[in-house]
Structure formats: C-alpha cells, structure tokens
Amino acid sequence: MRWWIGARRARFLVPTALAAFLIPLLAVQNIRVALPSLIGSPQIALTLFVPVPLLACLMHILESRLPAPEDSGVRPVDRYDAGLVAVLSAAALGCALLVTALGGTEDAAASGRNVLFLAGLMLLGRAAFGPAAVLVPVAWLVLVVGIGFRGNVARLWTVVPQSAHDVPAAVVSLLVFGAGVTTLIFVPRKAL
Template identity: 55%
Template sequence: MTWWFKARRGHLLLPLAVIVFGVGLYTVQTNTVLLPSLTGSPRIALSLFVPIPLLALLMASLESRLPAAEVSGVRSMTRLDNMLVTVVVAVAVLCSLLIAGAQGSAQATAGGRNVLFLTGLMLLGRAWAGQTAVMIPVGWLVTVVLVGFRGNLPYFWTVIALPADSLFAAAVSLVAFAVGLAAQTRSSRKTA
C-alpha cells in the first residue's frame, strides 16, 4: 500500500491540494464578483472556483500510475483509489466546516459540498474521457456562470450556486459523489 500511495504521488500532491483548497476558501470568504452572463447579471461567489485546484491535483494523483502493471496485478487498485478519493473529499469537507466555524459564516460549507458534487462529475467523466475529465467541473462552472441564473437567483440544477443551507444541493452532491465512485470502479482497471 505504501508503494501504491507513492506511485500516486499522494504524499506530495494531496497535502498540497488540501492546503490550496483551505487557503483559497479562507481567503475568498464571502466575496462575490459580477461576471458576464447570458441570463442575468449574477453576483458569483468566488468560493465556487476554489475546488478546481483540488480536483486538478486529485486527478493528477489518480492518473500517475502504471496501468498495465495494475491491470495484470493480483490486487485491484480500485478499492484503494476509491479510499484515496473519499479521504481527500472528506478532509476537504472537514476543512470547509472548520473554516465556516472560524469565520462564523455558513458560506464556507458550500465549498465542501461543491467539492463533493464536482468530484462526482469528474470521476463519472473519467470513466469515459480519462484524464481530460478534469475539465468537466470547469465546464460545469462556466455553464453555471453563463446560463445558471435568472437575474441574481440560481436555477435549481446548478447545485453549486445554491445557498449553503440547501438540502437539495447537499443530497444531489452526495448522489453525484456516490455515482462518481461507482464509475471510478469501472475506470480504475482500464489500460487506455
């Protein structure tokens, strides 16, 4: 297991990912920006963009492997990859809860929820697109900014733009993450 973790560069990439996520979430706090949109003039929370570096580093970790050796090996790396993803996402959610508690604002908890949702999308796309699936969360963010608002209110399908206390967004994020882990099971044993 130690060799697997070192092959995934987990000792380098994953602490960096969590640190960048935590610092980014703490720094932007409740800041919003006015971005161009096709359906309104929304004030977009900067915290929507904070999970992207975490997802990029997580994908880099998952893709730094020797596919032929892993497929021909006796042990399946799927369980270990799923455990790795789950631990990183759980640490990110815990980090967002700690930041929300330190700031006295629930807005930071949306960052953890968004990590769940966007990781699920990325892992689902990874089953078919491989490493390029890291762009799916970026595409989702661009779509939300361009057409995800009517006026300044987000549509329900945006999920990541919904308020931090939205139970619907939390439930959809958990389902997306579970589906992404199931897709990860399929994609981890492929060589191409």
C-alpha cells in the same frame, strides 16, 4: 500498499491538494463578483471556484499510475483509489466546515459540499473522457455562470451556487459523488 502510495505520490500531493483548497477558501470569503452571463450579470461568490485546484490535484493523483503492473496485478488498486478520493473529499469538506465554524461564511461550507459534487462529476466524466475529464467541473461552473442564474437567484439544477443549508443540493452532491466513486471502482481501467 506502500508502492501504491509511492506511485500516486500521495504523501506530497494530498497535503498539496488540501492547501490548494484551504488557502483560496480563506482568501476569497465574502467576495462576490459580477460575471458576464448570457442572461444578465449575476453576483457570484468566488468560493464557487475554490474546488477547482483540489480537483486538478486529485486527477493528477489518479492519473499518476503504473499501467502495466496495475492492470495485470491482483491488488484492488481501484478500491485504493476510491478510498483516496473519499478521504481527500471528506478532508476538504471537514476543512470547509471548520472554516465556517471558526467564523467563516456559509459559502465556505457550501464550497465543501461542492467538492463532493464536482469530484463526482469529474469521476463520471473520467469514465468517458479519461484524464481530460478534469475539465468537466470547470465546464459545469462555466455553464452555471452562463445560464444558471435568473437575476441573482440560482436555478435549482445548478447545485453549486445553492446555500450551504440547501438539502436537495446536498442530496444531489452525495448521489453524484457516490456514482462517481462507484464508476471509479467498477469501470475497467482498460476502457480509459
């Protein structure tokens, strides 16, 4: 286990990833900007984009592997990686809920839910695209901004701009996250 933590540089990168999530989350609460879209100019909360640095750190952690020993070894490295993803995502969700409880907006809590959804998308994309899948969450956000709004109302399929109390968005986020973690465990490394 120690060699795995060292190979992933988890002692340094996990706190860095959480700081890369928490600092912007605190900085951009209550800020909405009009972004150009194909169907108007919706007012979008900047907290929508806060999970991106955390996801970039997460992909860096997952890709800082030692291919030869990990592919030939008998240790369950994929399960270790899945545990790390779950812990980091749960910590980000906890930070977001803490910010909301300490007087933040509900956008902060929604940002924590979005970490789960976008991490799941990234892990699903990683099975097909490898490390380039770090762009899958960014592509989803661009798609949402481009065609995901009708006026200032988010369409149902967009998931990420929905309110923190939106139950279908929470369920979809958990399902996508679970599918991504399952893919991380069961898709062979050699296929990546």
